[in-house]
Structures are given as C-alpha cells and as structure tokens.
Amino acid sequence: MAASTWGDDLAEGEWTTVTRSGRPTYSSPARRSTNPTPAAPRRVAAFPKPAAAPTVGEVGEVLAGLGIEGGSRRLDKYDIPVEVSGEAAPAPAVGFEEAGLAEPVLRNVARCGYESPTPVQRYSMPIVLAGRDLMACAQTGSGKTAAFCLPVVSGLVVASDAASGARGGGAGRGDREAYGYGRAATPRALVLAPTRELAAQIYEEAKKFSHLTGLRVKVAYGGTPMYQQLRDLEKGVDVLVATPGRLVDMVERAKVSLEAIKYLVMDEADRMLDMGFEPQIRKIVDGMGMPRKSVRQTMLFSATFPPQIQRLASDFLSKYIFITVGRVGSSTDLITQKVEFLSDGEKRIYLLDLLQKQSVGSSDGKLQQPLTLVFVETKREADSLRYWLYNKGFPATAIHGDRTQEERESALRSFKSGLTPIMVATDVASRGLDVPNVGHVINYDLPKSIEDYVHRIGRTGRAGNAGCATAFFTESNQPIAKGLLELMTEAKQSVPDWLEEYAARPCYGGSSYGGRSRRSSGGSSFGGRDYRSAGDYSGNSYSGGGDRSSYYGGGGGNSYSGVGGGGNSYSGGGGRSSYSGGGGSSRSSAPPPRYYPSYPMGTSNINASGWD
C-alpha cells in the first residue's frame, strides 16, 4: 500500500474497518453513514451521533473472526447485583422520570436516546438528588458519567429556577449577573478527571445534559493555551470540568474561585487519590477556598476502589453512601478475556498473528480491521510499536503523554473514525475513554496493578456490547498473576494452569509494586466493597447485598450468562489455547505455556519475511 509517513495521515480509502456484510465498504469519514439512533421515548429531536467506525454487530464479526461465538449479542437485560451501605440510603429509581430529574434534563435524556437508567444511574440519581455524599463503584462502561452529571445538572437547574423566582423571574440562570470580565469565574459544580481526553469527554456529555437549561458548562485542561479557556470562563460558568493541574493554575492566578462550589465530583476517584495526584487534590479540596465537606456535596466514582484509597477518600466525604454495582471491583462479563504466556522477544510476532487473524480480507485486496487498542508500558515503546506496525502494513496511531495535545486529539479522532483502527497507547488512554465499538484490547505489556488492567480492558465491552481482551504475560508479570487469576475466575473466564502456578508463587514487592503506588498489584484487594464494613457486611445495608437490577432495559428477569459459550478455539495457529468465554469458570490445561508462531502466513498485507 502507498503508506504515508504516519498512521494519522493515512490516505483515504486504503483501509477499512469491519462491516456487518463482510464486504469492504470504506469511504471517507464524512461520507460514512452514522449508526442508527435508538428510538427516543419522548418527543424531542435526538442529538446527532458522531460518525463512528464499526457497529455493534460488526464488533461481533471481529469476535467471530477470533473464534468467539455470540460476540455481537446486544444485551437488553442484564441481571446485576447491587450493594448499598451507609445510613438511610434513598431507594433506587425505576426510571429517569421517577428519579425526580428536572423537566429540561429529562428532555435531554430523551435526546440522548436513553430509554431507561443503568443500575448505577438508578441508584446514584436519588442519592445525589437527596443531597447525600456518594462513593460509587460500578463496572467500566456502565454509565457512570450520566450517573453523576444528570442529578448535578438537575440540582443546578432547580436551584437556578428558585433563585430566579426569588428575584421575581428576570434574567438568566443562577448568579450569572455576578460574573464579568476580569472577575474570577465561580462555578457551582466542579468535575475533576485525571486526563485531558477524559475531561473533554465528560465536558461533551455534560453539555448534552445541560442543553437548553441555561447552564454554562466549561472545560479546563492542560496542553492547550490557557487564554482561550480563560476567555471562555469569563463569560460565566456553572459546571466546570477540569484536570487538577490546570485548575490549580487557574485558581492560583485568581481566574477561578471555588467558593461557590455546591457539587464536587471526582471521576476515576481512585486514580485521582493515588500518589501522583493526591497532593494536588488535597490542595484543591482543602486549600483553595472550597466550601467544607458538610456544606458542599461530594461524589466519587470509579470502577475500582481499593480499600486503602477508600479510607483516604472518606476524608473528603460526609456521612456518605457507598454503592457497588456489579461484582465487586470486577471486570464486566461482557468481555471475553484471554491470557498468553510469552517472552518479550515473542510479543511482536504474536501481536502480528493476532492482528492478522482478526483482519478480514476482501476480494479487492483491502483488509478490514476492528478497532483495537494495544496497551504498552512506555511512551517510547508506544511510538516504536506504532512505527513497526505501520511498516508491517497495519494502520496504527499512538497516544501517550509525550505527544502534543493536538497530536493526542488527532490520534483519538483517527482511531474513533476507523481511519487508523489500531491505537497503541500508554495508560493515558486506560481510564474513562468511551470509544464506541472497540472490539479488542490487547495488553501487550501488562500493567503493574490489577485496577489498571480492569480499566484498560474496560475500553471494550461497553454499554451492553461484547468485547474481547488479550493479555501478554511474561515472567516479569508475576506480581499481577494472583489478581489476574482472581479476576478471570470471577468473570468465569478460561484460566490456564500456568497462571495458577504463577499466582501461587510468593510475590516479593507487596502491594505497592515499584514503591510508587498505593494501589494493589497482584492481591485481591482491588475491589469495591465498602471498607467501613470490612469483614462484616451487615450494617446499614439497603439491599442486603443482593438486589438484582435490570441493566439497559425495563422489566425483567433475563439473566445474562456470560459471553461466548462453547469452547471456541481462539488461537488457530498452534491450537494451544481455548477461548471459551462463558459457561462457568474453567481451567484449561495448557500444554507448554509458550507461543509457537504460526508464521509465515503468506498474507497480502504483511511482509512476513521482514520481522525484527
């Protein structure tokens, strides 16, 4: 192919992403049709959907290509356990209307095409609307953003209406009149997120939920000139979404005041309170004029909440309610997980093998590739692997902290659109990013902590869709073996014998692997059970730890039994590993836990003789 210098600049029309028909249907992103919008229950115009690469059904084809059955299953109902602890927790809402959201917010929910709330939304909305603090642990892709945005936006709308009523109607929302050029912006809600891309994503969601409410939603993150963001803030802000570093900078320059904060939300809260961010977070919450915890309302959300982080987080909360949705700190059942034992030297060849197997060839020589995220440990490796893949004929882009913000955004756009369906990433892309229809997450380098693994694989299998994740395990990953074994067993995945052996070995290095993190590495403490009830889960429980909540759909009783269901062989070449997915935890007895490459493959797109 006539490759351009970089994956991001890939010439149009050369590659395509997987289509339902299996035929190559590549066209420029501008011409590509958008996914059908689900029927809105209320009569309002739906928000336009951005052009996205493959559809849900198409991801199913990817899984089928990898030998996994049932991948395209769209779940309408999902039986999921919910646990609630804390004093006098409000009952969950059945639907958005029953939750008590303000009318304009309900219209925006309908515009988004959301028919019924997900479990984390059902439980969170009444808690937040009742003015309670909340720590919520819910699986990746389960709708946490709306779970905090909707009640916060609704609360602000109601407060603004009350204030404007007290003033005798009149102008606008809230204390808009108090703003002016040169004055510090005084948001009433602050949402903190650990990465710029996640802040930008939450901002877009919050804007949708605030549409036609009169609320002003603004965003502030680093890597872009501050003056533009400041000019925007000077026009007034009700909801500010920010990364901690840029926010501290703005407050120190007296451009933003935190004195009017009524709602404080930390998304990916366990990451935010990990060693790297904690000092900044403490400064923002305790040292920059924000109202104290009994005055403001504080909400912490994540898919993982190690007990030691919960303990730390409880400093910021007042008489809070804790909810866990889904199995404790686990990955979702929607993701079929597989782990391969490799040496470092085998990784690249194996990766090519995987990518090749999931490529679907077509009559005119074009290849189709599902959206695939490849996680590596270092920025250098991200660049190096991306070049290498590109030279092997795979359109890849990369995202990591050494790229400029413009490059990062361009990489993400290129990935989302399917122009470069492979994205090599460091952990900067592991949390929160919601890219529809990512079919495969490959942990080329496993992370040091099991929480990071949970978040990484959570980039697929989102919002009721299926996905798959493959991990490359090397000798040096032994510290994570125990956590991985527990996680995979709990998610009813096929676990190779060798992983059990590694998990049983004594692990030196303890729970602060590398000495840089409070997070757990290999142990079982990654979960989300309320640390206040450790060992004795009896007190103040709303549901008694077993309410089963329907997911993405009203009514009930359908229970989801796991992805796949039947011993499909994943690997093809060599036939060493079974990728059976659902149907109960199984132990596959793996012959020698080594990878024997099935190359050369004689494919049209890979220069099989040119591996390095």
Ligand SMILES: Nc1ncnc2c1ncn2[C@@H]1O[C@H](COP(=O)(O)OP(=O)(O)OP(=O)(O)O)[C@@H](O)[C@H]1O
């Ligand atoms: N009630 C709903 N009905 C249908 N789709 C929904 C609903 N709520 C959220 N979604 C969609 O589900 C997807 C995942 O939501 P979101 O990004 O909030 O997940 P998350 O729980 O924050 O995931 P992560 O832990 O990875 O950050 C989004 O595309 C969102 O639009």
